[in-house]
Amino acid sequence: MPKLAYLGPEGTFTEEALRILAPEADRLPSANVSAALDAARRGEADGAVVPLENSLEGAITTTLDELAWGDPLLITAELLLPVEFSLLVRKNTTMAQIKRVFTHPAAITQCRGFTARELPDAMVIAAPSTAAAAQEVALPGSPYDAAIAARIAGEHYGLVELAANIGDRADTVTRFVRVSRPGSMPEPTGSDRTSLVAFLNDDHPGALLEMLTEFSVRGVNLTRIESRPTGDGIGRYFFHFDFEGHVADARVGEALSGLHRICTDVRFLGSYPRADRFFPQIKRGMADADFAEAEGWLARIRGGQA
Ligand SMILES: O=C(O)C(=O)C[C@]1(C(=O)O)C=C[C@@H](O)C=C1
Numbered sequence: 001m002p003k004l005a006y007l008g009p010e011g012t013f014t015e016e017a018l019r020i021l022a023p024e025a026d027r028l029p030s031a032n033v034s035a036a037l038d039a040a041r042r043g044e045a046d047g048a049v050v051p052l053e054n055s056l057e058g059a060i061t062t063t064l065d066e067l068a069w070g071d072p073l074l075i076t077a078e079l080l081l082p083v084e085f086s087l088l089v090r091k092n093t094t095m096a097q098i099k100r101v102f103t104h105p106a107a108i109t110q111c112r113g114f115t116a117r118e119l120p121d122a123m124v125i126a127a128p129s130t131a132a133a134a135q136e137v138a139l140p141g142s143p144y145d146a147a148i149a150a151r152i153a154g155e156h157y158g159l160v161e162l163a164a165n166i167g168d169r170a171d172t173v174t175r176f177v178r179v180s181r182p183g184s185m186p187e188p189t190g191s192d193r194t195s196l197v198a199f200l201n202d203d204h205p206g207a208l209l210e211m212l213t214e215f216s217v218r219g220v221n222l223t224r225i226e227s228r229p230t231g232d233g234i235g236r237y238f239f240h241f242d243f244e245g246h247v248a249d250a251r252v253g254e255a256l257s258g259l260h261r262i263c264t265d266v267r268f269l270g271s272y273p274r275a276d277r278f279f280p281q282i283k284r285g286m287a288d289a290d291f292a293e294a295e296g297w298l299a300r301i302r303g304g305q306a
Pocket residue numbers: 007011012013014015051054060083104106107128129130131174
């Protein structure tokens with residue numbers, strides 16, 4: 001049975017994602033995303049499940065940065081999980097008594113409308129996770145009056161749900177990924193996504209355009225691009241890319257080779273089945289057979305044939 005580390009404690013959205021992605025796995029709760037990924041790197045777990053992006057909040061930057069640096073990990077699966085937040089309190093707490101709300105930063109952003117409208121004078125404080133916030137609020141004598149978390153976290157830690165579905169949008173989803181130490185990779189399915197990070201050679205006009213061109217001329221559709229600071233000073237960035245296709249697809253392989261030639265470093269982060277099961281239309285001339293045919297044609301020319 002595989003053991004997977006995740007952003008804990010029990011009752012996080014990440015745990016829910018893990019239960020769906022790997023129902024058979026043993027679960028190892030970690031204090032934060034970095035600890036979950038390190039458990040996978042050190043072999044204390046066979047892999048980890050972590051949040052990567054949210055449809056309202058955008059990228060989970062800790063995860064992006066963790067995957068870009070340190071010992072490499074590969075994404076092997078993804079999941080889109082609808083997230084629904086509840087306001088959870090100890091028994092007998094009323095709205096008027098709530099002065100300090102504790103929750104994960106991503107939930108702070110996603111519930112900003114509710115807290116501004118219903119709790120305008122309350123301080124909203126960042127917690128390591130939504131379930132960690134619920135666990136803390138449940139402690140007698142906790143300095144926090146309420147947690148924003150999943151309803152299930154409230155049930156788990158014995159809190160009362162004072163308000164349900166308090167997110168600013170009802171259709172918010174968070175994208176989670178399962179990662180493992182490099183080794184094997186999921187087979188191509190025709191509905192795949194590939195992730196990588198690319199570090200620019202030097203800063204010059206058109207540097208980003210040159211990278212994008214590697215995708216564009218091979219008909220590879222990007223699904224996410226994010227710039228992250230390298231830490232080496234203002235204006236120094238590297239780039240995260242998600243795009244359609246599998247590294248086994250000729251057009252994707254060629255785009256990766258192109259990036260490898262023009263970038264200082266390219267870190268491959270995995271090819272894995274898409275959660276939305278979307279099968280992209282491959283542009284004319286960009287299918288594997290087209291690349292193979294063109295290669296044969298070139299070989300014939302090089303061999304002296306007309
Ligand atoms: O705190 C949790 O419950 C998490 O699983 C983390 C997380 C996130 O990082 O975005 C997951 C889903 C929600 O968007 C809020 C928080």
